[in-house]
Amino acid sequence: MNVIVSYDISEDKRRTKIHKILKSYGQWVQYSVFECYLTDTQYAKLRSRLNKLIKPESDSILFYFLCACCVGKVERIGGEKIRDDTIFFAECADG
């Protein structure tokens, strides 16, 4: 499933932690916005990890689900390039 995760966290330290977790599940596209392509299990795991961390009185995390036909309709102007998940190279940019 395709999920857009958007969060509003009042405390810097907690926000950094949440940012770090989300980086393991998807791609950071804007401040406080992640795009994640996940299986059901992966989503459940992510959700429970975040759930343990936040303070519901002051923080909020929203999950927006995109259906398969809507994914193709996303329009982007500028910003982060979408990561290609088929191959990853670890090498120095100038070498």
Added chain:
Amino acid sequence: MGTVYVTQDDAFVGKIDERLHVKFDKKTILDVPLIKIDGVVILGRATISPAAISELLERHIPLTFLTNNGCYLGTLQPEVTKNIFVRKAQWQAIGESAQAIHLVQGFVRGKLKNYRNFLIRRQRENSNLDLSVNVTRLEQAIAPIETTKNINSLRGLEGAGSAAYFACFNQLIRTTEFSFNNRVRRPPTDPVNSLLSFGYSLLRHDIQGAVNIAGFDPYLGYLHCERYGRPSLALDLMEEFRPLIVDAVVLSTLNKQLLTPIDFLTEPLSGAVSLTPEGRKRFLQQYAQKKQSEFKHPVLGRKCSYQEAFELQARLLAKYLMGETEKYPPLVLK
């Protein structure tokens, strides 16, 4: 899902949260979620942290080490699956059993038919080529496969077919900058051979992973005899994929001139030829693209990518050995 290629020498591979994190010279050069990874290949020299190793094993992500030139060094595999029944069936078919003979027939037939179809297609695309002699020789090697009930004779047919195929490989290269005489290995001493060897190493990493997922013992094969540390079953299953993936990628990279002679380095003493880091990256990209490309599986009748086909073929092999199906169908594409 993708494969990570660590091509930077002296890189440090670690783990942060649930991500694979590669650093070089104190700078981050790669940071990807582990859920997006289905294989890690280290080319050359790299340090890998104990935490990263155990995380990869836990997530069943195979880790392969290749030398800078793409020579196979070894693989760190997660524990073989607990499916003892597959392995039992695999061991019971050892030697000259009827099942082993059927499988070897399948592997050889798959490989040679793919060779033949490959040549016929190239000939159709390019009317200047005349490969009919080689196609006939290949067909002569294919015809007796069904009636040959002896593994050594089948190995002979495979050799004859491969010879017929490689005899015309040079004609398939449509640039004047490269040429191919015959297959040279350990080490390859010309660019085309070095690309072929490099490609086969990459393919072996992928197939060995698939064989492992299906629950096999990769070291017991039927076409390839047992040798210490040789994953014979992976090599067996690789046969039908060689022309479909590696040979096709090698030819298309050369013919599209994505690689030129300046992308190759020659070692002075041994004459071993290898790719430069930049060339290697381009070749890896081509290989990964090919692996992700889709086709219609002739037996299952649905679309799949080559990457999925590795595992599908391994599972079909398991089904045959366990007696669930009558035949093993090698992947033959028109």
